[in-house]
Amino acid sequence: MKKLIYILLAAAALLPGLQGCKEKEEKPGTMVDLRYRVEDSYELDAVNARAFSITVTSTDPWTVTSRHPDWCIIETEEGEGSDPDMVRVGKGEKTTLRVQYYDNTELDDRIDYIDIRTETWHGKTVTIKQKGIAYLTVAEEAVEIEKDGGEVEIHIEANQDWSAAVTEGDSWLSIEEGATGTLDGVITLFAKENPGEMRYAAMEVYDRHNVLMATVNFTQDGVLLDPETLEIRAGYDQPSAELRVSSNAEWKAVKDNENDTWYTIENPDHDGDGVIRITLKENTGDQLRSAGIILKTVSDDPEAFTAERIITLKQAYKINPVRVMMDNDEMSKWKSDKTNTPVYTAGVGMLFPGYARLNNGSMAFGSYTFRWSNLSADALIRLWFCYSDGEEIKYNLNAASGKTAVSVNKGSGADPGMVNTTFDPSVPHEMTYKFDPSGSQYCHVTLLLDGVEFTSFDSSPAVMPYVLWGKSVNMYLGVETGSAVLEWYEYTPPMNWDE
Secondary structure, eight states: HHHHHHHHHHHHHHHHHHHSSOOOOOTTTOOEEEEEOOOOOOEESSSOOOEEEEEEEEEEEEEEESSSSSGGEEEEOOEOOOOHHHHTTTOOOOOEEEEEEEOOOSSEEEEEEEEEESSSEEEEEEEEEOOOOOOOESSSSSSEEEEOOOEEEEEEEEEEEEEEEEEEOOOTTEEEEEEEEEEEEEEEEOOOOOSSEEEEEEEEEETTTOOOEEEEEEEEEEEEEESSEEEEEOOOTTTEEEEEHHHEEEEEEEETTTTTTTEEEEEEEEEEEEEHHHHHHOOOOSEEEEEEEEEOOOOOOOTTOOOOEEEEEOOOOOOOEEEEEESHHTTTTSSEOBBOOEOOOOOOEEOOTTTTEEEEEEESSSSSEEEHHHHHHOEEEEEEEEOOGGOOOEEEETTTEEEEEEEOOOSSSSOOOOOOOOOOOOSOOEEEEEEEEETEEEEEEEEEETEEEEEEEEOOSSBBBOOOOOEEEEEEESSSSSSSEEEEEEEEOOOOOOO
């Protein structure tokens, strides 16, 4: 028995030493709760950097430390823990400390990290990015050079090393002096005489780390003949098309092939900026047709330089539309988004009661015709084509007034100024959105009622700029008041202009 007691006593004597070698175990309910209010990162100026605050509360003693303590002052770098029960209900003692960074007198930016932690828990690392004092500015952004050429000076203000290179137009513009420099300096360039068209060049300026800091653009005077596009596209029955041309000379437009009688250049002669007007005959064939229009400058001086551009004129052929009956199968592809739901009747169509509307957010680009019948005396039919930036084309039929109600939500663009027409609500009607090309990416939008055009506009960077050629449509169709039947709609896909 004595031997057993001695063994137990020896084991008891060893227990404290064994426990000291083990990792400290938290007692149940003593888990660290460290809370803080601070941004993930801060970007500070090199000089007179703004101060910022960090608010900390914790159940355990805590520290807030910088990895570069010589760069900043942290008002309070440590604090005691608060009553855990108070911390967990948001009533623990809060410490708000102020952090202020000294001026960064080095050229380069610098990065510091501030750690918020307790002895056993790392709470958060805040990233501090402080700018350096390096600067490099170029006084000139765009430079115009005379036709005769000569020297051009670009002025640099900097407190560091820099370099420059001509990256565009180096066949006629070169750096004579100042391709590299330190502190403030001047870059001297030489431009050759320009015997031909207006031309362009660019020079890039880099800092001491070869990072691009500025681009200077150069324009040398010469003959300007700049059409807005090199390809004109027209619908099969589009009566006319236009082409805007920027120029500083006399110029003319002529047919590449005089045998192309399907179009006419109405105003071939111009002086300076101008707009070519082209009339077209309907393309009754089944193939895309194409022709060349030559733009060229003219002068009384036989030795004068002649600028020339070749424009491709393309006219579509008629594409037969695809008719879609408004039955239950078609309705399953649309979303009902109003109080009432349309109802299909075989052989009649889709009856829309008042306050019923369907939406399809990804209708393919192209022209659409919708046939409505059985309009009640108070029917208000709404057909809306919607685009980005809140742009909407709203085509409505108001049976009570016997007039269309056309309007737009113009978004950030200008109002296209559309007009309305009258109709007989006692008979069926076909509402058409027709899209023809206008310029290189925009649309000539025509609204027709029963096949007759009554209003149109051209989208452009200034007018309904999100109505773009080839862009899908977010479409809404329905009846606001009264009732009407939608029998079918027809879809005409756009022309493949690369045929």
